[in-house]
Structure formats: C-alpha cells, structure tokens
Amino acid sequence: MRVHVAFTPAEAASSTVGIVVDVLRATSTIAQALATGYERVYCCGEIDDALALKERLGDAILGGERNAVRIDGFDAGASPREFLGEPRAKAVVFSTTNGTRAILETAARSDHVLLGSLLNLDAVASAARDLDDDVTIVCAGFQGTFAIDDAYCAGRIVQLLGAEPSDSAKAADAIARAWPDAHDGLLARTYGPPGLEEDIAFCAQVGVLDIVPRLRRMVDGAAEITTD
Amino acid sequence: MRVHVAFTPAEAASSTVGIVVDVLRATSTIAQALATGYERVYCCGEIDDALALKERLGDAILGGERNAVRIDGFDAGASPREFLGEPRAKAVVFSTTNGTRAILETAARSDHVLLGSLLNLDAVASAARDLDDDVTIVCAGFQGTFAIDDAYCAGRIVQLLGAEPSDSAKAADAIARAWPDAHDGLLARTYGPPGLEEDIAFCAQVGVLDIVPRLRRMVDGAAEITTD
Numbered sequence: 001m002r003v004h005v006a007f008t009p010a011e012a013a014s015s016t017v018g019i020v021v022d023v024l025r026a027t028s029t030i031a032q033a034l035a036t037g038y039e040r041v042y043c044c045g046e047i048d049d050a051l052a053l054k055e056r057l058g059d060a061i062l063g064g065e066r067n068a069v070r071i072d073g074f075d076a077g078a079s080p081r082e083f084l085g086e087p088r089a090k091a092v093v094f095s096t097t098n099g100t101r102a103i104l105e106t107a108a109r110s111d112h113v114l115l116g117s118l119l120n121l122d123a124v125a126s127a128a129r130d131l132d133d134d135v136t137i138v139c140a141g142f143q144g145t146f147a148i149d150d151a152y153c154a155g156r157i158v159q160l161l162g163a164e165p166s167d168s169a170k171a172a173d174a175i176a177r178a179w180p181d182a183h184d185g186l187l188a189r190t191y192g193p194p195g196l197e198e199d200i201a202f203c204a205q206v207g208v209l210d211i212v213p214r215l216r217r218m219v220d221g222a223a224e225i226t227t228d
Numbered sequence: 229m230r231v232h233v234a235f236t237p238a239e240a241a242s243s244t245v246g247i248v249v250d251v252l253r254a255t256s257t258i259a260q261a262l263a264t265g266y267e268r269v270y271c272c273g274e275i276d277d278a279l280a281l282k283e284r285l286g287d288a289i290l291g292g293e294r295n296a297v298r299i300d301g302f303d304a305g306a307s308p309r310e311f312l313g314e315p316r317a318k319a320v321v322f323s324t325t326n327g328t329r330a331i332l333e334t335a336a337r338s339d340h341v342l343l344g345s346l347l348n349l350d351a352v353a354s355a356a357r358d359l360d361d362d363v364t365i366v367c368a369g370f371q372g373t374f375a376i377d378d379a380y381c382a383g384r385i386v387q388l389l390g391a392e393p394s395d396s397a398k399a400a401d402a403i404a405r406a407w408p409d410a411h412d413g414l415l416a417r418t419y420g421p422p423g424l425e426e427d428i429a430f431c432a433q434v435g436v437l438d439i440v441p442r443l444r445r446m447v448d449g450a451a452e453i454t455t456d
Contacts, residue, residue, distance in 0.1 A: 011374065145396070148399055167375055167419055168376075170376055170416055171376055171379055174405075174406035175403065
C-alpha cells in the first residue's frame with residue numbers, strides 16, 4: 001500500500017483510492033452535514049448546475065460560496081456551523097470555489113473517493129486502510145495553488161495510514177509534525193479572506209466525527225456523497 | 229519582501245525574482261561548471277536546440293541527460309562531477325529532463341532569474357536579499373510532480389531570506405527543518421532511477437560555492453547563464 005499527496009488537484013494522478021481534503025471548508029462542512037443527519041450531499045462545480053439539481057430534487061437546500069461569501073440566493077454558505085442542529089431537508093446541493101471542484105476531478109480519476117478533514121481524521125484513515133490499496137490524497141488548495149491547511153491535514157492522514165510514502169507524502173508528514181497542535185497548523189495559512197476565525201477553530205477539531213463521506217454515484221454531473 | 233515556493237513549475241506565478249532549484253542535478257551542475265571556469269552555460273529545452281546552438285557557438289561542449297542517462301553523442305551527462313578540473317571549452321550547452329525546462333519557464337515569467345542549489349545556498353540567498361523584491365522559488369520537480377530534494381533546498385533558501393512567507397514557503401521551511409542534515413534530506417527522495425549515490429553526496433554539500441548563476445539573456449531560445 002502506497003500513499004501519495006497531490007498538493008494541488010492538477011498534480012493528482014489516477015489511483016484506486018482518492019481522499020479529497022479541503023479543510024477550510026468544503027470537506028469539513030460535508031462531513032458535518034452528513035453527521036447532522038442530511039442524507040446526501042451533491043457536489044456541483046457550477047452555480048447553475050446546483051440550481052438545476054435543487055429544482056429537480058425538491059427536498060434539498062442549497063449551500064455554497066464563492067471567495068468565501070455565500071452564493072446569492074442560496075440557503076446556506078459553506079460554514080460547517082451552518083449545518084448543525086435539525087436538518088432542514090433530506091439533501092444539500094453544494095458548490096464551493098475549490099473543494100467541490102477537487103471532488104469532481106478526483107471522482108473522474110479514482111475508483112473510490114473518500115472525503116477527509118480533521119473532523120473525521122481517524123475515520124477516513126481507517127476506511128482507507130480497510131480498502132488496502134494505493135491512496136492519493138488530493139488537496140483542494142486555493143485557486144490552484146498550495147494551501148497549508150490542506151497539506152497539514154494530508155500529513156495527519158499520511159501518519160495514520162502507515163503506507164509507503166511518496167516524496168510529497170513524506171513532505172506532508174513533515175508539515176504536520178511542524179505544528180503538533182491542529183489549530184496552529186490551520187492558523188499558519190496566509191491566503192484567502194479574513195474573518196473565518198470561528199470556522200477555523202471549528203474545523204481544527206480532530207477526530208470528533210466518526211463518519212466517512214464517500215462518492216456513491218454521479219447524478220447529472222454532480223457527485224452524490226453519502227456515508228453508505 | 230515576500231517569498232513564495234512553487235513546488236512544481238506549473239504552480240509558478242510571475243514574480244520579480246525567480247530562483248530555479250533542481251538540486252539533482254541541473255542547478256548544482258551549472259553552479260559547478262561556472263565555478264570550474266566555464267564562462268557560460270546555455271540551457272536548452274530540446275536536444276535539437278542544443279545541437280544547433282553548439283554548432284553555431286563552436287567553442288562549447290554538449291552536456292545533458294534524459295531520464296538520468298547522458299544524451300547520445302553528448303560530451304558529458306548532467307553530473308556535477310563531470311564538470312570538475314580544467315574546462316574543456318568556453319561554454320556548455322546543456323539540456324536536461326526537468327531542470328533546463330524549469331529555467332526556461334521561469335525566464336519567461338521573471339525579471340531576474342537566479343539558479344539555486346545547496347552548493348551555492350548562501351550565495352544565492354544573499355543575492356536574492358540584495359535584489360530586495362518579491363521572490364518565487366521554482367522547484368523543477370520530477371516530471372511535473374513534487375520532488376522532496378528541491379522542496380528541501382527551497383526551504384533552506386526560505387530560512388536564509390527572512391522574507392514574509394506564503395503558505396508554500398512555510399511548508400518548505402518545515403520540510404527543511406525535518407532533515408537537519410542536507411544529505412539525509414536528499415536521500416529522502418523516492419522518485420527517479422537508482423545509481424546517483426555519488427552525485428547525491430556531492431550535491432548535498434552546503435554553501436561550498438560562492439557563485440550565483442543568473443540569466444543574462446536569451447540566445448536562440450536558450451537561456452544564457454553566467455555569473456555576471
């Protein structure tokens with residue numbers, strides 16, 4: 001079993017198991033939504049795709065952001081804290097700047113797609129170990145470039161997998177070791193807009209959700225994510 | 229002054245100062261060749277370009293590799309140890325799998341292009357500090373993906389610059405700190421063909437060359453590198 005880390009989606013090669021990581025905030029938020037009781041999350045690349053799918057599904061809310069701001073007319077943004085409490089529908093139709101696109105790209109290249117975050121760190125690593133095949137951890141990054149929060153989380157997953165690491169997997173491990181505290185690791189981030197302090201603190205919780213979001217199937221070009 | 233690291237050439241954005249790093253072996257070898265007394269090194273992307281330029285220049289030797297093997301008919305491969313002793317000509321016309329291409333791509337995007345390696349670590353960092361402008365360190369990588377030896381050297385440069393780091397610059401710093409000994413850092417590499425042990429040991433020498441290879445001008449599509 002080997003593990004490789006793609007620090008940006010463009011670097012990702014095909015592999016049997018793909019773990020997509022967008023700690024701030026898409027994969028954290030999807031894990032939280034499924035843990036809260038939403039049955040399915042549909043990841044759409046474009047806003048128009050999301051609107052059309054929500055129309056077709058009926059019992060769903062729209063969630064997502066562009067440049068960290070809630071999309072106009074959507075029911076929720078991309079904060080995991082907006083998906084706490086009683087579910088407002090059976091499903092979430094979701095579209096974000098970097099994360100949902102990384103999920104769609106990984107869906108096209110991998111037999112199994114899991115979503116990783118610090119929130120479900122132990123669960124996702126355990127599920128990947130159970131699949132017992134080569135893993136590529138795909139960091140969503142920020143606008144096509146390296147993001148340290150995703151690399152940090154990738155390193156934490158590498159540490160738990162115990163698989164034979166590629167160069168980038170060794171590097172991610174070193175990055176994770178540089179910040180023993182996860183919150184410090186996420187605060188090392190320099191990119192993106194300010195004002196996400198509470199979400200960063202929320203997403204820095206390690207292993208609090210025993211849940212593994214997985215790609216179940218593609219629906220009208222969207223990735224249907226469940227815990228089945 | 230800010231510093232950013234592109235772990236692959238594809239990630240590199242435009243910046244005033246570009247430092248290209250291909251520790252194993254292109255930028256190490258070019259530094260050694262100039263230190264030995266070759267006056268200029270011409271970096272060519274393709275073998276045919278190298279052959280044509282050597283024909284036009286006359287007083288030059290051909291050096292380079294594809295997949296770590298000396299190009300058929302060339303006077304030297306890409307080992308820095310082949311460029312020790314008395315210079316065999318005034319110039320070297322050079323073409324390698326990853327490094328010379330990264331140099332050409334950086335030449336198209338930066339006002340100043342310096343070549344960095346462990347051999348000339350202190351000299352290149354000092355020269356970049358003197359330019360006192362935003363720096364992008366461009367790692368050549370391996371076939372478009374992350375290479376830990378280049379990331380390691382990039383991190384050592386970041387540490388010496390003392391500039392405001394991007395996410396990737398902080399990550400490179402963490403990678404460098406993970407291997408206090410440079411030889412260990414280079415030996416962490418997992419990619420590429422075996423059999424480079426002596427070159428790896430040679431290229432792991434830190435700060436032994438007080439030389440800064442720079443892009444002087446483009447000549448017939450080749451990057452002319454000198455120490456002027």
